[in-house]
Amino acid sequence: MARITKGILGPVNGKVGTVVGSNWRGIDYIRSKSGPRKGQATLAQLDQQMRFTLMTGFLQSVKGMVQVGFQKAAQKQTALNAALSYNLKNGTSGLYPNIGLQYNMLLLSRGDLPNAQNVGAIAGTTGKVNFIWTNNGSTGKAKDDDIALITVYCPDTLHAIYTVNGPARSAEQAVMDVSQFSGKTVETWIGFMSADGKEIANSLYTGQVTVL
Structure with missing residues (x-):
């Protein structure tokens, strides 16, 4: 059974069918329930895990910034989750195990106000x-x-x-x-x-x- 602590759009904690709600370093997210693991993780899984770990660690260090900077970009999710979603897609480079953050592609704020x-x-x-x-x-x-x-x-x-x-x-x-x-x-x-x-x-x- 899962708990929804802040209404229907709030974070989910636990399992609902094949969906699992969880929290990693203060970031709420949902994922598909894993089936029984047979053998070791694949390279694709290890690659995804490393990108996720790198990005969540970085975003935790700038949490206060992205909570402000992504407040407008967040749609039915927290600002931190919006930042995670964008930067996971755009802000890493390389292949496992040589994955790193691509600093020039990261966004810490997102909106349509003209920059300087x-x-x-x-x-x-x-x-x-x-x-x-x-x-x-x-x-x-x-x-x-x-x-x-x-x-x-x-x-x-x-x-x-x-x-x-x-x-x-x-x-x-x-x-x-x-x-x-x-x-x-x-x-x-x-x-x-x-x-x-x-x-x-x-x-x-x-x-x-x-x-x-």
């Missing part, structure tokens, strides 16, 4: 990463007071530092204190959200930076 132009990230003073962009607050739905969504992820430590309350689009720059990543190479992204939180831009990958 000429975005970039560079090493600043010790322990800092500087983000720069060109304000385009008069383009479509974009406004000068849109809020920057900024993420810095360190593959070596599997940790991220991010803000969902960055400077306004009109500021054209932001400085992130990531001193705990000093001496390491990090992956970076920027996106924007309207001041009222109703509009979101697709995040943009701003490249690798070696933190001083």
